[in-house]
Amino acid sequence: VLQRDAFIEQIKNRLETDKDIYFLSADFGAAALDSLREKYPENFIHCGISEQAMIDVATGLALQGKKVFCYAMAPFISLRAIEQIKCGPSMMNLPVAIMSVGIGIGYADAGPTHYITEDFACMRSIINLNMYTVSDASSSRRLANKLLNNPELCYVRFDRHEQPELPVTSRYENLDYRLMGDVVDDTKVLLIGSGKMAHTINDVCKKVDAAVGVELIQAKPFPNKLLDLMDACSGIIVVDEQTPCGSLGAAVLEAMSESNIYKKTKILTLPEEYLFENGGREYLLNKHGLSRDNIIKMLNKYF
Amino acid sequence: MIMDLQKQANLYRKELFEKFVELGQGHPGSTFSMLDIVTTLYHGDHFNFDEDKVIISKGHATVALYPILKHFGIIPNDDWDNWGKNKNTCLRIFGNISIPGIDMTSGSLGHGVGVGAGMAIANPRSHIYTIISEGELYEGSTWEALLFVAHHQIKNMTILIDVNNLIILGRTDDCLRLNSIKDKLSGFEFDLSVIDGHNTDAIKEALNETAYRPKIIIANTIKGKGFSLMENKPEWHYMQAITPEQIEQCRKEINRVTA
Numbered sequence: 001v002l003q004r005d006a007f008i009e010q011i012k013n014r015l016e017t018d019k020d021i022y023f024l025s026a027d028f029g030a031a032a033l034d035s036l037r038e039k040y041p042e043n044f045i046h047c048g049i050s051e052q053a054m055i056d057v058a059t060g061l062a063l064q065g066k067k068v069f070c071y072a073m074a075p076f077i078s079l080r081a082i083e084q085i086k087c088g089p090s091m092m093n094l095p096v097a098i099m100s101v102g103i104g105i106g107y108a109d110a111g112p113t114h115y116i117t118e119d120f121a122c123m124r125s126i127i128n129l130n131m132y133t134v135s136d137a138s139s140s141r142r143l144a145n146k147l148l149n150n151p152e153l154c155y156v157r158f159d160r161h162e163q164p165e166l167p168v169t170s171r172y173e174n175l176d177y178r179l180m181g182d183v184v185d186d187t188k189v190l191l192i193g194s195g196k197m198a199h200t201i202n203d204v205c206k207k208v209d210a211a212v213g214v215e216l217i218q219a220k221p222f223p224n225k226l227l228d229l230m231d232a233c234s235g236i237i238v239v240d241e242q243t244p245c246g247s248l249g250a251a252v253l254e255a256m257s258e259s260n261i262y263k264k265t266k267i268l269t270l271p272e273e274y275l276f277e278n279g280g281r282e283y284l285l286n287k288h289g290l291s292r293d294n295i296i297k298m299l300n301k302y303f
Numbered sequence: 304m305i306m307d308l309q310k311q312a313n314l315y316r317k318e319l320f321e322k323f324v325e326l327g328q329g330h331p332g333s334t335f336s337m338l339d340i341v342t343t344l345y346h347g348d349h350f351n352f353d354e355d356k357v358i359i360s361k362g363h364a365t366v367a368l369y370p371i372l373k374h375f376g377i378i379p380n381d382d383w384d385n386w387g388k389n390k391n392t393c394l395r396i397f398g399n400i401s402i403p404g405i406d407m408t409s410g411s412l413g414h415g416v417g418v419g420a421g422m423a424i425a426n427p428r429s430h431i432y433t434i435i436s437e438g439e440l441y442e443g444s445t446w447e448a449l450l451f452v453a454h455h456q457i458k459n460m461t462i463l464i465d466v467n468n469l470i471i472l473g474r475t476d477d478c479l480r481l482n483s484i485k486d487k488l489s490g491f492e493f494d495l496s497v498i499d500g501h502n503t504d505a506i507k508e509a510l511n512e513t514a515y516r517p518k519i520i521i522a523n524t525i526k527g528k529g530f531s532l533m534e535n536k537p538e539w540h541y542m543q544a545i546t547p548e549q550i551e552q553c554r555k556e557i558n559r560v561t562a
Contacts, residue, residue: 022424022425045424045455047451048447048450048451048454050444050447050448050450050451052413052417052443052444052447053416053417053444053447053448053450053451054417055417056414056416056417056418056420056421056444056448057417057418057420057421057424057448057451058421059407059414059417059418059421060417060418060419060420060421060422060423060424060425060431061421061422061424061425062421063400063406063407063418063421063422063425064421064422064425064426065425066425083411084414084417084444087408087409087410087411087414088414088418091399091408092400092407092408
């Protein structure tokens with residue numbers, strides 16, 4: 001199941017009892033959305049290929065007490081509409097969920113207009129906004145229900161492709177982060193990533209005893225509990241399918257600085273360049289060091 | 304007693320002029336150009352304070368509402384009196400939703416039509432009045448939202464366009480031509496009217512006119528209306544340094560129409 005379908009399915013289910021929910025799309029689809037708009041046409045609004053107007057309309061709906069979900073491809077709903085997000089739901093602190101599909105280089109073959117390697121940095125800078133990245137359908141489903149129960153201004157990042165289920169651990173219930181590995185102590189290196197990178201980290205943890213993986217689901221606000229693990233480990237590797245500036249590594253370093261935690265930290269990201277090369281996502285991730293084998297190499301080299 | 308709306312608008316102009324002098328900042332040109340519109344809107348019998356909303360998309364002119372909202376007891380007198388004197392006031396140059404009676408935080412151009420559309424959909428019982436400047440027709444998001452309003456035929460919404468022909472660097476016709484705004488909008492499914500935006504009878508009539516489609520009122524106005532020092536002078540978009548003689552002249556002019 002695609003993460004977006006799992007999420008939208010929950011919204012559709014909730015619409016049966018809650019007609020204050022509105023789902024807005026800037027001409028982006030999903031199988032589950034076809035079903036939602038057929039069953040609840042009054043609660044689905046097609047905004048045209050107009051991400052900026054979509055966020056403004058969402059702001060107006062939310063100002064009148066509605067629970068709003070906005071949905072589009074990641075590069076357009078984030079960077080194109082960022083000023084609307086700032087001046088609307090952010091400045092007035094309104095519960096609008098911004099659903100962003102195709103993070104990282106999920107659309108590698110379409111090229112840099114369609115993939116997004118800056119949304120983490122840009123959207124994390126938006127005041128009053130919480131940020132989540134889901135890695136599988138189960139967490140997507142759970143996050144949808146959390147947001148339906150307690151609407152908030154948030155930016156939810158979905159992968160374009162279906163991803164396998166990550167192991168279910170106790171922390172996973174909280175939807176802030178998921179621990180993949182044993183107890184964290186000063187013999188362990190913490191590997192932090194989200195989205196597709198959480199799966200790569202999980203693969204590393206299966207091969208390297210000294211590695212403990214963290215899937216960071218909620219990047220903002222940064223989970224306080226995770227700081228304890230960061231303090232306890234011997235070092236940290238952050239893996240992020242974004243360009244370097246303001247990426248997940250920056251969020252981790254900010255959190256460490258705030259809490260006076262000083263650990264050896266290595267940040268692995270995509271390069272600061274637009275990738276026009278063919279070969280697909282896996283090839284490009286591998287080429288730029290965001291692969292299981294390169295993470296293991298970095299772990300052995302620096303820790 | 305029937306209120307003389309023209310005179311009432313000028314009384315608000317007088318109050319606002321003194322406040323601009325006191326503040327030494329603000330946007331008098333844009334505020335005075337739309338003052339007759341908002342005076343007529345709030346004092347008109349069509350306006351329902353319990354349900355209806357007013358969006359000042361040209362957020363730099365939100366101050367035009369403050370004396371009106373004070374008149375209706377929505378903004379406390381103390382907040383008005385303290386504004387410019389000390390920090391014990393909720394009022395600001397740009398409106399925000401923490402100010403009583405202000406329905407949208409604004410300031411950045413090009414948001415009001417979309418936000419108004421969302422509000423109108425959310426509450427079909429209410430009527431949403433969105434006031435934009437013609438300068439906002441330079442923003443692509445305004446056209447995105449106009450397409451949206453037209454397609455969804457959002458009839459509980461009126462868009463008033465304050466056309467004062469000036470932007471910061473000069474005339475719109477010289478900077479980047481917008482005219483004819485009516486021709487551009489006539490391709491949409493709106494009920495369009497063009498009025499003198501300083502004639503309160505014309506404004507009232509346009510607001511009251513039954514619309515069968517979403518309504519757009521193109522209001523031709525004069526930037527800085529009411530003060531010869533400011534009228535049609537692009538620099539008076541912002542409050543300028545003003546001499547005691549100029550203040551006296553402005554007071555004379557406004558007193559003449561408020562006596």
